[in-house]
Each structure stands twice: as structure tokens, then as C-alpha cells.
Amino acid sequence: MPQVLLVDDDPESIGWLSEFIKAEGYTVGSVDSLRAARIHLTRSRPEVILTDLMLPDGQGIELVNEFPAGEAPELVVITGHASVESAIEALRAGATDYLVKPVDVERLRGILQRIPKAEHFRAEIGELRNELLRLGRFGHILGNSPVMRRLYDQLARVAPTSASVLLIGESGTGKEVCAQTIHELSRRKRQPFLPLNCGAVSPQLVESELFGHEKGSFTGADRQHQGFFERANRGTLFLDEVTEMRPDLQVKLLRVLETGSFMRVGTNDPIATDVRLIAATNRSPEKAVSEGRLREDLYHRLNVFPIHLPPLRERGTDIELLAEHFLAELNEQEQTAKRFSPEAIAALYAHSWPGNVRELKNYVHRAFILADEVIEADMAPEGFLQPAHSPVLTIRIGTPLDEVNRRVMEATLLECGNVKRKAAEILGISLKTLYNRLAAYNAGKVEGDAEGFDGEDIEEEYEDGAAEEYRGKRA
Structure with a gap:
């Protein structure tokens, strides 16, 4: 039977929490200080540590440091200091979730139900790392460059937690794919993953899409509608281009994140929700705050774990890897065997890819249609071979010098029009x-x-x- 360790100096809290957790099918141990918790952990290893943030001899989050990296049990912080800032700092320090006193029992039940043994997640992430070594792939994401390996490490660390994530990157860098990878490596993987592009929905409809509406709440509302927060309960909600959301809706979004409840349009009845939020933007969030496009308090609530996605031009030989992957997919679909010429490969490295992976995928599809057997450099769209600035040729460290010389020569010839x-x-x-x-x-x-x-x-x-x-x- 899985074990929970309760760390709290309030006997009343220990009493009712112990009874509740036992009823959920866990065995419970309890201590009243950091020192007592450390002694307990030398004798047994619980699956979950449920600790008050403020203890007589320190902060409960310090227990994260009692374990080697990657081997800590799930640690949920309970804070009576209902400042969101203290909870965010706990998540940044290594907590997997937090609760605010008085504890909401349904939220606690949801946390307990989501927490299997941590070994499951370590094994799954280990399998992904092996796949990366074999195929250059990490889940749905393709790429083996150093910047992408750093990205994978961040995704693997944050996915098993409940921390909000802010993905920052240019358009076309794969923010939704990263969000889906985080979801599939989390405890919510069997629950819904719902994406919503805030910039693609009419401003008048975003509120209804997020929170739902009651029948008759406005013209055309001929039936009750469940919004994303209701449908994504216990799952993950991905809000792309969050800086495009109206300021009044940003206030309501912040309230949901702080209280765990929302109201459908046309009613004042609160509805509880347990949703992990992943937000994304192609703008600088700090600049969006200074320009008044993003509320500062919402920014700090979303920015628990920021992740910057690298543009394609900084990913080195991933450009060629992705192009060959997209071409292989098309060859398989159409039962063909088309290939890139050396000059076409050189052209890939010479281009700056302002549209990133999305632009590369579209280029490969277009070139595939135009080519008979070999994709040549001259099949690129107008302007592709003549970037506005000096092109950059990226070569992976360790590439043989003969190959370096060949690529430089081919790229230079291409730039000079042969x-x-x-x-x-x-x-x-x-x-x-x-x-x-x-x-x-x-x-x-x-x-x-x-x-x-x-x-x-x-x-x-x-x-x-x-x-x-x-x-x-x-x-």
C-alpha cells in the first residue's frame, strides 16, 4: 500500500488529514518538524510527502534537498499563507503541487489519485532518452542538437509536476507539440489535452470558449455549452498566444488559477476545476507586460516554469534531419523514393527560416510536388536562396574537415548563383x-x-x- 508522510505542527490538521488519506487507500506517517521528517526518511521512503510550508525549524520545501536529483518522492506543499507567490516559489524549488489552507478535500483527492510511484515517470523519461539517442526523437519532437537536448531536459523535469509552464518562442517553433509532450509525460496523460489559440478566436467568443455559457445567456445561446476549463478537468489546457487575450478575461483567468473555480457566462454558480495550464506566446512576455498587453500579476502566475524554444536557424544539423524526416513521410504516403540533391541540402543551411519548422515542412511539401525524382535547389520559392542578410551555415562540432569544406564550398557557390x-x-x-x-x-x-x-x-x-x-x- 502506498505511503504518505504528513509534516505539520498542527495536531488538528494532522488528525483529519490522516483519516482522510487513510480512507483514500494510503498508509500515513506523521511528524511535526523538519528534523523529525529527516529522521523518518532515513527509515522509510514514502510515495508522497504532504508538508506544511512553514514549520517550527524551517520550510517544508527544504525536504526536496534530502534526496538525490531525480529520486525525490512527490512533494505537495500546504500553505496557510495564501499568497500565490509562496506557492509559486515552492513549485520552482521542486514541489510537484501545492494546497492552500483550508485544504479543499476534492483537490487533495485529485492529487492523491494522480500520484502513482515516481519510478513510472523516471522509466518513461529514460525510454524517451534512449529513443533520442537512437532516432534523434524525443516523443513527438524531432531534433538532436545541443539546444534541443537542453530543451528535452527541461521538459522531462517539469512534466511530472503540476507547475504552470510558459512556452516562449517564435511562430512555428513547435510550442503546441512541446505542450503535448509535457502532458503525455505527466500524471494527467489519460485525461484531456485541449489546445486553444487565443489569437484565432473572436474576442467576443473567447470567454464562452474558456468558461462555457448557459442557455439564453446571450443572443444565439440556444443551449448550455461546456467551456475548455470544464472539459479539461483533471487534464491540461494549452493557451497559445495568451498575450492576445482581452485584459478583462486575463483577470478572470487569474481568478481561476488562484481559486480553482470558474463561472459559466450567464450564471453566478462557481464550478470547481482541476486543470494544469500551459501558456505560450511568440512575443517577449516582459515587453507584453510593459506595453499593457499582459497583466503583470497573470504573467507571474503563468511564469512558474518558463521554457524558451530555439528557432530553427539555431538548431544546426536538425535542419537536415527534419527535412529528411518530412520527405520520408511524404515518400511513404505516396509510395515514392524522392531525394534531395546536395545543392538542395546546401540551400537548406543557407536559408534563415523565419517561419521555423512550419516553414521547413511547407517547403519540403512544395518541393516534393515539383520534383520528379530529385529535389533541386532551384525548386525553392522566390527569395529562398537570397536572404535579406548574410546567410549562416551551421555545422555540428565534430564534423570531419572534408565535410566542412564541402558544405562551405557548396553553400558559397549557391550564394553566388553558381x-x-x-x-x-x-x-x-x-x-x-x-x-x-x-x-x-x-x-x-x-x-x-x-x-x-x-x-x-x-x-x-x-x-x-x-x-x-x-x-x-x-x-
Whole structure:
């Protein structure tokens, strides 16, 4: 039978909480101080620690430090100091959830029902890490670059908790996929995951979508409607572009987060809800606060665990990995075997991808439609090959030097519109050296001849007797 350790110096609280938790099917141990809790933990390991925040000899959250990283049991903080700030700080310090005195028994019951043994989550996250090593995939997210590995570590740490998460990233970076990954690694995984884009819904309808409405509450309300907070009970609600929400609705959202209840439009009867909130924005939240687009108190309530999603241009070889993945999906759907040319791959690295992963996916789909067998660089949309600023070529640390040289040369040629003389000048090498290196990169061609170039091309561009030397080689 799973065990709960109660840490509280109030005998009355210990008494009724013990009886309630036993009735829920747990065994209960109780102590009245941090020192007594530490002694208890040397003898047994509970599945859940339910601790008052303020104890005679310190704060209950300090018990997190009694365990090695990743091995702490679930720790729920109870605070009579009903400031949301104290609860948020507890979550940031490592608590998995919090309760405010007087404790709501339904909320406590929900917490207990959500808490299986922590080993389950560690095992699941371990499996995802193994999948990352094998396939470059972490759940629904694809990518193996260092910035993405740091992102996966953050997702793995916050997912098993009940902390609110604020995802910050440019449009197209995959905020909804990250939110879904957090949900599927949490104790709420068997409950609903509902996404709502606050910027895509009419401002007049957002309140009804979030909180629901009663029949007849406004023109056209011909039936009762359950909102997202009602339908996502015990699950996860993902609010994308939260800075686009009207200020008056931000006040109501804050009230739900603080009280755990809401009211449908057209009624004053509160409805309890247990929802984990994940919010997202493609703006700087601090700037949105300074501009009055986001309430400061709501920002601090959402910003318990902020996660910044990297843009595609900072993800190195993930660009190629994602492009090949999207192409493989299309090949499987259409029973084809299309592929990228080396020049097309070089073009991927030369582009800045302002639309991020969404733009890359759309580009691959378009190029797939246009290509017969090979996707060439010239199948890119207009402006794709001529970014407004100098392109950046990202190469993973540890890439062999020959491969580095090849990619730099191909990207430079692409940037120069395949004018070899200009590319040679930029690279600081002779035209002859450029052709020799191109020839070396194209196995199976005549020595000294680069793929796609004939003798006339080379003779026309060679200087200072190089054409004669080249003719001698071909002879």
C-alpha cells in the first residue's frame, strides 16, 4: 500500500488529514518538524510527502534537498499563507503541487489519485532518452542538437509536476507539440489535452470558449455549452498566444488559477476545476507586460516554469534531419523514393527560416510536388536562396574537415548563383583549386572535371594557362 508522510505542527490538521488519506487507500506517517521528517526518511521512503510550508525549524520545501536529483518522492506543499507567490516559489524549488489552507478535500483527492510511484515517470523519461539517442526523437519532437537536448531536459523535469509552464518562442517553433509532450509525460496523460489559440478566436467568443455559457445567456445561446476549463478537468489546457487575450478575461483567468473555480457566462454558480495550464506566446512576455498587453500579476502566475524554444536557424544539423524526416513521410504516403540533391541540402543551411519548422515542412511539401525524382535547389520559392542578410551555415562540432569544406564550398557557390570565379574569390582560393576540389567531391567523374561542368565551361573561366593545362589532363 502506498505511503504518505504528513509534516505539520498542527495536531488538528494532522488528525483529519490522516483519516482522510487513510480512507483514500494510503498508509500515513506523521511528524511535526523538519528534523523529525529527516529522521523518518532515513527509515522509510514514502510515495508522497504532504508538508506544511512553514514549520517550527524551517520550510517544508527544504525536504526536496534530502534526496538525490531525480529520486525525490512527490512533494505537495500546504500553505496557510495564501499568497500565490509562496506557492509559486515552492513549485520552482521542486514541489510537484501545492494546497492552500483550508485544504479543499476534492483537490487533495485529485492529487492523491494522480500520484502513482515516481519510478513510472523516471522509466518513461529514460525510454524517451534512449529513443533520442537512437532516432534523434524525443516523443513527438524531432531534433538532436545541443539546444534541443537542453530543451528535452527541461521538459522531462517539469512534466511530472503540476507547475504552470510558459512556452516562449517564435511562430512555428513547435510550442503546441512541446505542450503535448509535457502532458503525455505527466500524471494527467489519460485525461484531456485541449489546445486553444487565443489569437484565432473572436474576442467576443473567447470567454464562452474558456468558461462555457448557459442557455439564453446571450443572443444565439440556444443551449448550455461546456467551456475548455470544464472539459479539461483533471487534464491540461494549452493557451497559445495568451498575450492576445482581452485584459478583462486575463483577470478572470487569474481568478481561476488562484481559486480553482470558474463561472459559466450567464450564471453566478462557481464550478470547481482541476486543470494544469500551459501558456505560450511568440512575443517577449516582459515587453507584453510593459506595453499593457499582459497583466503583470497573470504573467507571474503563468511564469512558474518558463521554457524558451530555439528557432530553427539555431538548431544546426536538425535542419537536415527534419527535412529528411518530412520527405520520408511524404515518400511513404505516396509510395515514392524522392531525394534531395546536395545543392538542395546546401540551400537548406543557407536559408534563415523565419517561419521555423512550419516553414521547413511547407517547403519540403512544395518541393516534393515539383520534383520528379530529385529535389533541386532551384525548386525553392522566390527569395529562398537570397536572404535579406548574410546567410549562416551551421555545422555540428565534430564534423570531419572534408565535410566542412564541402558544405562551405557548396553553400558559397549557391550564394553566388553558381558563378565559380566569384565563389573562388570569396573563398580565397584560385579558380583552378575550386574546380579540383569540386572534382574530388564528385566521385566517378573524369579527373579535374566537376559535376555539371564540361570542358568548355572550364576553359572559358580558367586563367593564366590553366585551360591549356586542363586540356592536357583530358587528353
